[in-house]
Amino acid sequence: MKPTIKDVAKIASVSISTVSRVMNAPDTVVENKKKRVLDAIEELKYKPNALARGLIYKKTHTLGVVIPDIRNPYYADIIRGMEDASKKSGYSLIICNTDTDGNRLFSYLNTFYEKQIDGLLYTSNPIFPDYYKELKRLRMPVVLVATHSMEYELPSVKINDEQAAYDATQFLIDSGHRNIGMISFDLGDSIAGQTRYQGFVRALRENNLELKRDNIFFVSEYFHDPYDAAESLFRQSSGLTAVFAVSDVLAMGVLSYLNEKGVAVPNEVSVVGFDNIRLSAFTVPKLTTVAQPMYQIGYRAVEKLHALINGEADPVLREIVPHEIVVRASTGRL
Amino acid sequence: MKPTIKDVAKIASVSISTVSRVMNAPDTVVENKKKRVLDAIEELKYKPNALARGLIYKKTHTLGVVIPDIRNPYYADIIRGMEDASKKSGYSLIICNTDTDGNRLFSYLNTFYEKQIDGLLYTSNPIFPDYYKELKRLRMPVVLVATHSMEYELPSVKINDEQAAYDATQFLIDSGHRNIGMISFDLGDSIAGQTRYQGFVRALRENNLELKRDNIFFVSEYFHDPYDAAESLFRQSSGLTAVFAVSDVLAMGVLSYLNEKGVAVPNEVSVVGFDNIRLSAFTVPKLTTVAQPMYQIGYRAVEKLHALINGEADPVLREIVPHEIVVRASTGRL
Numbered sequence: 001m002k003p004t005i006k007d008v009a010k011i012a013s014v015s016i017s018t019v020s021r022v023m024n025a026p027d028t029v030v031e032n033k034k035k036r037v038l039d040a041i042e043e044l045k046y047k048p049n050a051l052a053r054g055l056i057y058k059k060t061h062t063l064g065v066v067i068p069d070i071r072n073p074y075y076a077d078i079i080r081g082m083e084d085a086s087k088k089s090g091y092s093l094i095i096c097n098t099d100t101d102g103n104r105l106f107s108y109l110n111t112f113y114e115k116q117i118d119g120l121l122y123t124s125n126p127i128f129p130d131y132y133k134e135l136k137r138l139r140m141p142v143v144l145v146a147t148h149s150m151e152y153e154l155p156s157v158k159i160n161d162e163q164a165a166y167d168a169t170q171f172l173i174d175s176g177h178r179n180i181g182m183i184s185f186d187l188g189d190s191i192a193g194q195t196r197y198q199g200f201v202r203a204l205r206e207n208n209l210e211l212k213r214d215n216i217f218f219v220s221e222y223f224h225d226p227y228d229a230a231e232s233l234f235r236q237s238s239g240l241t242a243v244f245a246v247s248d249v250l251a252m253g254v255l256s257y258l259n260e261k262g263v264a265v266p267n268e269v270s271v272v273g274f275d276n277i278r279l280s281a282f283t284v285p286k287l288t289t290v291a292q293p294m295y296q297i298g299y300r301a302v303e304k305l306h307a308l309i310n311g312e313a314d315p316v317l318r319e320i321v322p323h324e325i326v327v328r329a330s331t332g333r334l
Numbered sequence: 335m336k337p338t339i340k341d342v343a344k345i346a347s348v349s350i351s352t353v354s355r356v357m358n359a360p361d362t363v364v365e366n367k368k369k370r371v372l373d374a375i376e377e378l379k380y381k382p383n384a385l386a387r388g389l390i391y392k393k394t395h396t397l398g399v400v401i402p403d404i405r406n407p408y409y410a411d412i413i414r415g416m417e418d419a420s421k422k423s424g425y426s427l428i429i430c431n432t433d434t435d436g437n438r439l440f441s442y443l444n445t446f447y448e449k450q451i452d453g454l455l456y457t458s459n460p461i462f463p464d465y466y467k468e469l470k471r472l473r474m475p476v477v478l479v480a481t482h483s484m485e486y487e488l489p490s491v492k493i494n495d496e497q498a499a500y501d502a503t504q505f506l507i508d509s510g511h512r513n514i515g516m517i518s519f520d521l522g523d524s525i526a527g528q529t530r531y532q533g534f535v536r537a538l539r540e541n542n543l544e545l546k547r548d549n550i551f552f553v554s555e556y557f558h559d560p561y562d563a564a565e566s567l568f569r570q571s572s573g574l575t576a577v578f579a580v581s582d583v584l585a586m587g588v589l590s591y592l593n594e595k596g597v598a599v600p601n602e603v604s605v606v607g608f609d610n611i612r613l614s615a616f617t618v619p620k621l622t623t624v625a626q627p628m629y630q631i632g633y634r635a636v637e638k639l640h641a642l643i644n645g646e647a648d649p650v651l652r653e654i655v656p657h658e659i660v661v662r663a664s665t666g667r668l
Contacts, residue, residue: 062445070413070429071612076405083431092445095404095429097417111396111426115449226616249613256616278405279583282560282590284618 003044012040023139063091063305064112065121066105069222070097073249073277074294075123078145081298082121089306091118100125100222106134113138119305121145126190127152141308145301146292147191148318155308157300157319161192164290164323165199168244168272171288171325173207176334177242177270180204182216183229183250196246196274215240219250226253234261241269241334248273248280248289255283255330266332276326285329293321337378345374357473396426397639398446399455400439403556404431407583407611408628409457412479415632416455423640425452434459434555440468447472453639455479460524461486475642479635480626481525482652489642491634491653495526498624498657499533502578502606505622505659507541510668511576511604514538516550517563517584530580530608549574553584560587568595575603575668582607582614582623589617589664600666610660619663627655 009016014033021029022037029037040046063086067075079095086093094117096108112120119141127135127149135142148156172180182200185193197216204211217233230253233243245251251273258265265271265285273280276291300319307314343350348367355363356371363371374380397420401409413429420427428451430442446454453475461469461483469476482490506514516534519527531550538545551567564587567577579585585607592599599605599619607614610625634653641648 060448062449071410073407073410073613076407079404079431083433092442093430094445094449095431096427097413097429099417108426111428114394115396115428249616252613252616255618256620259618279407279586279613282583282586284589284593286590 003046005046007044008037008040008046011043012036059118059309060116061091062115062117063093063119063121063302064108064115064117065093065095065123066098066108067095067123068098068100068125072222073279074247074275074292077278077294078123078298081295081300082145082302083298084295085299085302085306089302091302091306098125102128102131105131109134109138109140113140119143119309121301121305123147124191127154141305143301143305143308146297153317155304155314155317155319157297157304157321158191159292159297159323160320161195162199162202164274164292165196165244165246166203167199167323167325168274168290169200169203170207171327172242172244172270172272172331173203173209175242175270175331178209178334179212179239179241180209180215181233181237181240181243183233183243183245183254184216184218185222185246186218186220192246200244212237214238222247224250226250227256228253230254230257242272242331243269244272244274246274248275248277248287251280251287251289251330252283255285255287259284265330270331270334272325272331281328283330288328288331289326291324291326293323296321337380339380341378342371342374342380345377346370393452393643394450395424396428396449396451397453397455397636398442398449398451399427399429399457400432400442401429401457402432402434402459406556407613408581408609408626411612411628412457412632415629415634416479416636417632418629419633419636419640423636425636425640432459436462436465439465443468443472443474447474453477453643455635455639457481458525461488475639477635477639477642480631487651489638489648489651489653491631491638491655492525493626493631493657494654495529496533496536498608498626499530499578499580500537501533501657501659502608502624503534503537504541505661506576506578506604506606506665507537507543509576509604509665512543512668513546513573513575514543514549515567515571515574515577517567517577517579517588518550518552519556519580520552520554526580534578546571548572556581558584560584561590562587564588564591576606576665577603578606578608580608582609582611582621585614585621585623585664586617589619589621593618599664604665604668606659606665615662617664622662622665623660625658625660627657630655 005019009019019037022034098105122142123145124147132152144154144156146158184197187193214237219229226249243254251271254271273287273289276289280287280289304314339353343353353371356368432439457479458481466486478488478490480492518531521527548571553563560583577588585605588605607621607623610623614621614623638648
């Protein structure tokens, strides 16, 4: 049987309202009582029923969104999806930009807590242990968006990044390319770095193609200059007939660089991007890319969070949405 | 002498704390008292000293940002500037997206009011009388960002849009172009529509060039398909050697369309954009554009709001920041 708030109160030798206060307004509870309650919660693996939470806590019909970098056009459509789903369910959406900075994230989580949001949409970045601890401490219902966690039992919506990168690479191989370059995110990024790199490597391996270290250029942060990344890749490698860039913005840098150098796309070099941001349909030439269903990711995330807040069961904890290779004019057969 | 809260209380025959409550939590004051207070405020032209406000109201060190369309990459750098200035002054920034929808704006203003933000950054859209009335009712310090109001005494930061469009057009004329097309926002948009159109028209007039109605295509909303806008312009006009598009995204549509039709840029047609969003440096060819100092606009807006919240004098109510023509590869001499 699932433990209840009563069980927690009993084990901690406090009243039910004290348990509630520990979850709701922990600063109002003296340290030793708080510790007993948190220990009891831990011991019983108690998870407050979200419906009960709703009865205890005043709902504000506001959801908080944390995004790591508002300059990334990738978030525009995700937020649109979130907005539309929020409107449907009667929520307002307030958005904060963390700049991928842990301190700012903590500060914003606390702002959200003070503003009494009903739940949190956490996008793109990995969940580190201290982040998880803080989310748990604030007792904030959370859905991970375009990220997920294998360590923690947190609901999430994203594509299969490894498979998506594999498919992009396989598409180039099927078009006759054998010497393929990659512009990759840093491997320290477990969400979009490691995964897409692994997909690329797997496609080469399954096709018995050699993995040349010089064919891969790693950008250390999302806003690495895309033109410079392209230049670095072509300086360190030789004879590339195709490039797979892990974001459309990076792919635009490749198109710009190749145009500058008088290299014809796709006649001499094919280029594939990732995301399918709106502007990728207006590049010269139009960009072939791995489309993420950004709008759908945002929409589903709010639906999941809404269900969580209302204590409804969600059948899939780590939800994977489909990606798709959108073929435009920047790729050709070799 | 400036009227004080005492004067308002005296004229309205209520206590000072009632006046304060009318400004702070108007719903807690009975209607006839509230009316007397508001009438007295009106009669005396009383403006609560923001410092006094700070003493009366609990500060939350949170600023609210209202943006009309998060898909527009133009806001990315504005928000970056706001973020940095906010960090410096110890504010958190919460952002809402209104979709240029008046009802959503009202809903978000009330969300912000409930969340007790210290001040509001209102971007891009005109201030309509009912918006102004609501802002006044909520007694929310506000700075207009990339928009302004001639009707109301509200502080603002923006460029001179008319002059910026004039300069872009004059730049094309100086390069030998005589038959120049324009993709314009709707003239109902008094901020970026009317103004830029007027600047374009003035440049033609001062150079004794004919204004051909068919040379201008109006997009009705920001997210009009840029490729389609370009196609429409070239279908209705003839012999254009240059196009001035009022956003970089629209200019990207022109580049994409011309490339598709095999028209060389800039050899056959020159293209000028507006904004200088980050991606305009990676278009093919790189885009000549009217640069707005977006980061600075965001930064200055927060500084102005901070001064307002703290009751400091701000010497310039309607602040104009400089624009600049950034010449890249999409334009040439005829």
